[in-house]
Amino acid sequence: MNEDRCIKCGSCTRACPVLNDPLGPGFPGPRGAGVDAPRFPERDSIGQIALMCTMCHACEWACPSGISLTLSMLRLRSGLNEADRLPGHRRMMDNIASCGRTVSTEFKGWREEGNRTLYFPGCIGLGRLTHLTEAASSLLTALGVSHDISSAAVCCGSPLLKIGATGVAEDLRRRNMEVFSRYDRVITSCPGCTNQLREVYGIRAEHMVEVLKGSDPRSKLDGRWALQVPCHLKRGLSPWAADDMASVLVAAGVDVVRVPGEDCCCGGGGGMLAGFPETSSSIARNKVQMYRSTGVDGIITACPFCSLNLGRQGIRVLDIGEALAPKR
């Protein structure tokens, strides 16, 4: 790793959404967790606070020395003891053991028709936000993309890597690869899944934003809408895809209000939503307060975790798949 490049400028600590939240202290920050902890392993094991990062990559983008801070913090997690597992993360593991997904599955509209395209909604879309999955699926159909939604596909494994359960993530990958082998194309709604499929599975999965970019959709919405640009879309997948998210919506006729800080983390990533729910909702609450002060009617995002975490603060949050329809 490249932690030795640290010049101690503190740019990462100023960029960190957890450290900058009133309920964040307790987390040693990206410099403490990403640079010092791996460099000085003789100090006490970092323990559960290593899990207090949303994996938003903001520190990594801020670092003038190009240190792979997120990866460095992720590695700390795979070294955690089973005893350090947080209650919320244990629940995720239990759910994986019983149904193959991190949350219990509520979705009923499986489509297993032998199409060549698979729509892979991810655990949140199949458990907590089934309306998001239904909307994305109808939009794809209306755009002429015939697709399956397979009940045999399980969690992509990304959340398991984030909580340090690497072995379980590998099992899930093997199960999914069997399903994916029946398809030519995989479309996702969750940037976390997209990254996992691309980086770990080696599949050129497409995110909804990338599908919508070429399909000239139109807006279904009235009113003024702000964006929540997902961390794993912008700083994970591709910053161009994040630019496209805005331009697709504008071109479709959505009245988009660009708000400073729209690309800051909502607090929902990296296992924080399950592991540190208070800190996670505090970050979301402060973010929603900022959105409210701009007088928008709601927020459009492109990540189920952002939808879930911000939506719980009582503001209207739509996924990009819910905001658009095909041109008439």
Place this chain on the structure above:
Amino acid sequence: MSRVLVIGNGAAGLFSSWLLARKGQEVVLVGRGTPSTSMSTGCIRTRPEGCEREMAEFLVNEHMPWAVGARAGLSKIGTPFRCWMAPSHSTWKYGEAPGSVTVVSIEGHPAIHVRIASSLLIAQGIRAEHLSLPIAVPPEVPLTAAFRSEGSWELLAKALRTTSSDAVLLPAMVPLREYGRLDALERQCGRKVLEAVTPLGPPGLRLTELMHARAAGAGVTIWDGRRVTALDIKGDTVRGATVSGGSEVKEVATDAAVIATGGPLVDGLNIKGRELDDPFGVFQVARSTDALRGGYASREGMMVRVDGRRMANAVAAGDCVYSERRDHGSGLAGALDSARMAVMALEGA
């Protein structure tokens, strides 16, 4: 209208982008990581020689008024600081120092060093008092985060009213959009509110945010978090670049390039042994015995290839340019001036 690719997201890159966009060029700026502009004190120390007017216009914004002229202020350890242009609460007019200053500290936080500051103030003939706020903030937590609620500002105003000094010295903690809080605080407590001149903190971040907004407002396309990994050069002409971001790589075409990659950090000049070296492997680097002065060589304003050929459409700007006269503290003014010269050279090409 022609396309210009600007590499580097610091003062030189943003200022040259703004100048070019205002002249109708189609500008794409590529840069990642915190530039040294963000790590500066957010004040311009020396008067820029050639671009005073453009710079003043560039730095205008709705949130933070500037004070221009011979100015003086105090650092977070109480050392005297002199500069030529600063945010309104950072300094006083040179020669009009306050007679007494209360240094405000926050328990356990390194944002201000009270003991050192107080003794250095006394050494400068300023009567010093000390006020410790009854809140605790862990040392790694940026103070900006602790001062986000109305309650903390009310508490601060109330505490400041109990002091008997002419002025109070606060740690730097207001972001650009909340700069007006310092005016409000001054009205509430009836004392001159001074913000300690602080590198590696909110003042530098404010300056970059402001420049970023100005460039974007002028129509510059900013590709943040992305990096130019290679330049496509034929003969003496830059024709395009390879840009990478996330897991994507794109090829872009361009009619001209401004290289403003700053000092020898990761995406800037390489350090090879004890010498500076061009990471693109194309341009001549002029070495100097003083590390501060080395950088890209130029001839009549244009960059030079390693084989000695003068480039037709590539210029360098800011800290990555060789400068015999560069001195400690001249960084920002020098970078802005150099950006303006680079743009002029490009226009003459």
